Amino acid sequence: MPIAILVLVEVLIVIALSRIVGLGFRWIKQPQVIGEIVAGIMLGPSLFGLVAPDLAAAVFPAEAVPFLNVLSEIGLIFFMFLIGLELNPKYLKSNLNTAILTSHVSILVPFSLGSLLALLLYPIVSNSSVSFTAFALFLGVAMSITAFPVLARIITEHNLQNTKLGTLALTCAAVDDVTAWCLLAVAIAVTRTNSMIGALPTIFASLIYIAFMLIVVRWFLQRLSKHYNRTGRLTQLVLAGIYMGVVASALITEWIGIHLIFGAFLLGVAMPKNAGLTRELAEKTEDFVLIFLLPIFFAYSGLRTQIGLLNTPELWLLCATVLGVAIIGKYVGTYAAARVCGISNREASALGWMMNTRGLTELIVLNIGLSLGVISPLLFTMLVIMALVTTFMTSPLLEWTYPKRLIRLDISEFSSDDSELENPKSAGDLKETNKELLPTYRILVPVANPSTQKGLLQLAVALAQSAAGMGGSDLQSAAVHPLSLIELSEDYAFESTPVEADRIIQERLGKLSELIESLQPPEARKLVHPIVRVTNDVARETAQIAELDRADLILVGWHRPTFSSNRLGGRVGQILSTAKVDVAIFVDRGRERLNNLLVPYAANIHDDLGLELALRLLVNSQERRLTVLRVVVNGEAENELSYEFRRVIEQLPVEVRSRIETPIVEAAEPIQAVVAASANADLTIAGTSREWGIERQTLGQYTDELVVQCHSSLLIARCYVKVRSHLTSVLPQM
Amino acid sequence: MPNPSASPNYQFPIPKNMNQLNVKLLTFYGISIAFVAILFKVVTAYGETNLKAAPAIAGSYRFDAQNLPECLKSDSLVLTIEQSGVYLSGNLKSDNSSVDGKKTAEEKPSLIGKWENQGLNLSGVVPNLTGCGESTSSGSQKSVVKLRGIVEGESLKGKISLVENAAATDFTAQRVVVTKQEHQGH
Numbered sequence: 062m063p064i065a066i067l068v069l070v071e072v073l074i075v076i077a078l079s080r081i082v083g084l085g086f087r088w089i090k091q092p093q094v095i096g097e098i099v100a101g102i103m104l105g106p107s108l109f110g111l112v113a114p115d116l117a118a119a120v121f122p123a124e125a126v127p128f129l130n131v132l133s134e135i136g137l138i139f140f141m142f143l144i145g146l147e148l149n150p151k152y153l154k155s156n157l158n159t160a161i162l163t164s165h166v167s168i169l170v171p172f173s174l175g176s177l178l179a180l181l182l183y184p185i186v187s188n189s190s191v192s193f194t195a196f197a198l199f200l201g202v203a204m205s206i207t208a209f210p211v212l213a214r215i216i217t218e219h220n221l222q223n224t225k226l227g228t229l230a231l232t233c234a235a236v237d238d239v240t241a242w243c244l245l246a247v248a249i250a251v252t253r254t255n256s257m258i259g260a261l262p263t264i265f266a267s268l269i270y271i272a273f274m275l276i277v278v279r280w281f282l283q284r285l286s287k288h289y290n291r292t293g294r295l296t297q298l299v300l301a302g303i304y305m306g307v308v309a310s311a312l313i314t315e316w317i318g319i320h321l322i323f324g325a326f327l328l329g330v331a332m333p334k335n336a337g338l339t340r341e342l343a344e345k346t347e348d349f350v351l352i353f354l355l356p357i358f359f360a361y362s363g364l365r366t367q368i369g370l371l372n373t374p375e376l377w378l379l380c381a382t383v384l385g386v387a388i389i390g391k392y393v394g395t396y397a398a399a400r401v402c403g404i405s406n407r408e409a410s411a412l413g414w415m416m417n418t419r420g421l422t423e424l425i426v427l428n429i430g431l432s433l434g435v436i437s438p439l440l441f442t443m444l445v446i447m448a449l450v451t452t453f454m455t456s457p458l459l460e461w462t463y464p465k466r467l468i469r470l471d472i473s474e475f476s477s478d479d480s481e482l483e484n485p486k487s488a489g490d491l492k493e494t495n496k497e498l499l500p501t502y503r504i505l506v507p508v509a510n511p512s513t514q515k516g517l518l519q520l521a522v523a524l525a526q527s528a529a530g531m532g533g534s535d536l537q538s539a540a541v542h543p544l545s546l547i548e549l550s551e552d553y554a555f556e557s558t559p560v561e562a563d564r565i566i567q568e569r570l571g572k573l574s575e576l577i578e579s580l581q582p583p584e585a586r587k588l589v590h591p592i593v594r595v596t597n598d599v600a601r602e603t604a605q606i607a608e609l610d611r612a613d614l615i616l617v618g619w620h621r622p623t624f625s626s627n628r629l630g631g632r633v634g635q636i637l638s639t640a641k642v643d644v645a646i647f648v649d650r651g652r653e654r655l656n657n658l659l660v661p662y663a664a665n666i667h668d669d670l671g672l673e674l675a676l677r678l679l680v681n682s683q684e685r686r687l688t689v690l691r692v693v694v695n696g697e698a699e700n701e702l703s704y705e706f707r708r709v710i711e712q713l714p715v716e717v718r719s720r721i722e723t724p725i726v727e728a729a730e731p732i733q734a735v736v737a738a739s740a741n742a743d744l745t746i747a748g749t750s751r752e753w754g755i756e757r758q759t760l761g762q763y764t765d766e767l768v769v770q771c772h773s774s775l776l777i778a779r780c781y782v783k784v785r786s787h788l789t790s791v792l793p794q795m
Numbered sequence: 796m797p798n799p800s801a802s803p804n805y806q807f808p809i810p811k812n813m814n815q816l817n818v819k820l821l822t823f824y825g826i827s828i829a830f831v832a833i834l835f836k837v838v839t840a841y842g843e844t845n846l847k848a849a850p851a852i853a854g855s856y857r858f859d860a861q862n863l864p865e866c867l868k869s870d871s872l873v874l875t876i877e878q879s880g881v882y883l884s885g886n887l888k889s890d891n892s893s894v895d896g897k898k899t900a901e902e903k904p905s906l907i908g909k910w911e912n913q914g915l916n917l918s919g920v921v922p923n924l925t926g927c928g929e930s931t932s933s934g935s936q937k938s939v940v941k942l943r944g945i946v947e948g949e950s951l952k953g954k955i956s957l958v959e960n961a962a963a964t965d966f967t968a969q970r971v972v973v974t975k976q977e978h979q980g981h
Contacts, residue, residue, distance in 0.1 A: 106903060110903060111903070114903060158820065162820065162823075162824075165824065165827075165828075166827070169827055169828070169831045172831060172835075173831055173834055173835075176834065176835055176838045176839075177838065179838070179842065180838060180841070180842055180846065182880075183842060183846050183848055184846050184847065184848055184849075184880070184881070185880045185881055185882075186879050186880035186881070186882070187848045187849075187880050188848050188849050188850060188851040188852075188853075188878055188880060189847070189848045189849065189850045189851055190851040191848070192843070193839060193842035193843045193846060193848075194839045194842075194843065197835070197838060197839055197842060201835075369903060370879065370882070370884070372907070376882070437878065437879035437880055438877065438879050439879030439880065439882055440879065440880075
């Protein structure tokens with residue numbers, strides 16, 4: 062087979078496997094990029110070569126490896142360019158002192174431990190062609206790495222990017238990253254010249270080049286950015302120039318004596334930040350690099366990873382030692398420095414685990430080391446295992462030390478400070494005084510598209526608060542939380558960096574604010590507090606937020622699901638399955654006022670919920686009328702209102718009771734009777750029961766019939782919790 | 796609220812809070828960096844003088860194979876050694892094509908051993924040599940090759956034996972010079 066064809070076949074296999082394993086890792090809530098790294102290792106002698114050596118040798122023969130090398134170098138250069146693009150000085154502006162101290166200690170401690178470890182490892186896993194100095198330096202750098210890109214994504218996914226802890230972690234990681242690259246440059250220079258003194262000219266030349274990039278080239282790029290802002294688009298000519306610049310810069314740093322990646326990284330850093338130019342550039346470049354080229358780098362690295370080399374217990378013990386030193390160095394160093402700066406125990410611990418993430422950046426460093434011959438294949442494999450394990454640990458440990466329930470929900474329109482953990486003592490006092498002001502009835506309203514769901518929000522407001530003039534004390538206030546969840550589908554794209562995620566969040570908040578401003582009556586607007594979050598599982602996050610927020614009701618709008626015809630399938634169905642709260646689904650038929658309420662009643666818990674909600678609406682406005690319709694099929698005994706409700710209705714004020722009618726209708730088909738009655742109503746509230754043909758996941762012919770044929774707007778109620786009462790907060794005597 | 800960092804010309808912040816970096820913090824940095832630098836210097840000084848790593852013996856060695864026992868006898872026998880410090884692995888082949896020093900990406904070395912006491916020890920099966928992978932007189936037992944030797948300059952000298960017959964034969968092998976391109980690699 063001609064070599065080019067073979068390489069293309071290999072690329073096909075690599076990309077497919079990367080995607081599959083990456084998705085698998087996302088499913089177990091680990092970063093997708095780690096899955097891609099593991100896919101690369103699987104294709105090498107560690108798994109593929111072990112299980113099917115002949116097939117493996119046929120697919121990945123020795124002649125093809127140099128070509129993979131070339132492709133992976135190109136991928137690596139452009140990937141480092143993207144990393145430089147993402148490095149935003151905005152991360153550095155807060156907590157600068159604490160961050161610099163913490164991040165430098167978090168480098169110095171593992172570096173020292175790494176050098177000491179070198180004393181142990183050098184006689185065992187190195188050979189005499191490598192000087193001890195170069196070896197110790199490389200090992201020290203390998204221990205000190207924190208993977209900024211992977212950590213930034215983990216932080217965004219845990220919605221920490223606006224908290225004090227999150228910004229501190231990002232700042233530390235950014236400083237750490239840059240410092241580690243500098244150390245790596247020194248290490249490479251020392252390795253190539255084999256002495257510290259010999260590296261000095263290289264280091265000096267690098268410093269000059271860095272200054273040149275950050276001053277001269279940056280000035281030029283800023284003018285380019287202004288030009289972009291005027292024309293509004295990134296032409297292919299400009300893009301060609303930038304790509305040429307990336308490659309040229311990489312070649313220059315290679316010629317200087319440090320590695321190709323630094324030139325590309327520097328150009329990325331020199332690009333003006335927060336510019337439309339940068340964003341569009343990132344979007345144009347990242348897809349091909351992340352999908353096509355980067356997995357090839359992982360495969361190339363995987364072909365050099367031989368887990369089979371660790372074939373004796375003593376070698377695994379050595380691997381465990383390396384892992385232990387790495388973890389202890391980073392965790393203890395970061396923890397101690399954070400505590401010295403006055404950060405609380407829990408936050409310092411979480412910070413320590415976060416800085417322990419080594420992931421992708423470590424892999425880049427290790428491959429350079431292996432290519433230069435500083436580290437041997439055995440040590441390379443051990444360090445790769447170390448990189449994977451430390452990254453794998455981060456998400457679960459972060460969840461354990463800093464669980465989501467301790468992160469206060471962002472319920473104000475502008476980003477709030479996570480002050481609960483700053484002053485744990487005063488938070489308790491604050492809660493005392495705030496008790497009276499806490500809302501007693503909370504409605505969570507998932508809003509997918511702010512521009513079309515005004516009716517939904519209007520209903521929520523109507524359910525929440527009594528209209529003006531109804532009295533009721535201020536203490537019994539309600540809150541409506543429109544919830545907008547931003548689903549980041551791409552795990553590793555530019556849009557999932559904390560800065561970009563923030564920007565998207567602010568956009569959403571803006572749209573929600575517009576919607577809130579259009580609500581009637583104006584007094585109701587102060588009840589509404591939007592929540593905007595980033596997530597990759599909308600239903601699960603909605604359920605979690607409902608729990609954390611202690612919502613009484615989730616009010617969701619109906620939309621037709623993509624793959625099933627059942628109105629209660631799709632996204633709504635997922636929320637129904639996962640949420641442990643009462644749920645009401647609103648089918649908006651565009652009625653302006655919801656004054657005539659109809660509740661078909663068949664004495665089950667869902668209908669009871671519907672009735673409760675109807676009564677709540679009734680109490681909140683004097684203009685509303687309620688018809689509780691009971692349908693008797695020929696010959697059957699009539700349904701009685703359940704005991705509790707008879708009690709509740711007796712306890713209602715006379716004025717309210719006078720607006721309730723409870724007719725009984727005889728009909729052969731209950732649903733048709735309800736449909737007929739709905740012609741006179743503004744809002745029909747029905748429980749999810751077989752009676753009204755609204756049953757979840759039913760395939761029978763009556764499913765959704767009511768939904769389809771109902772003349773009025775429809776609210777479908779699904780009861781989860783029987784103990785909760787939706788009426789408590791509107792009826793003062795209860 | 797206007798976001799100053801949203802402007803396209805946002806620079807890296809010159810630390811406005813330089814005055815907040817009090818002397819105590821600066822002295823702490825100075826001391827800690829100095830400490831680590833001195834530690835590193837001490838460690839490397841100790842390491843350079845006292846620690847010796849195994850010599851770099853990785854590569855291909857061609858045997859003078861005419862007087863080797865049984866199945867090892869061939870016109871060109873090549874031993875390829877891979878090294879990770881004291882841990883060695885290798886392959887014995889009679890192919891000429893493996894001389895260029897590149898191993899197949901997926902090939903698993905069949906000989907395992909260590910470098911100790913100034914010499915190397917390798918043992919294992921040799922499936923790549925015809926006649927050595929098949930069953931011999933006693934059922935399906937594969938021939939296991941044992942190799943001990945020292946490296947003198949560019950040659951490897953020592954004893955080699957097939958485990959069944961205890962007698963070990965002397966051998967000499969010359970290192971095959973590999974073209975330089977792989978070494979400056981990336």
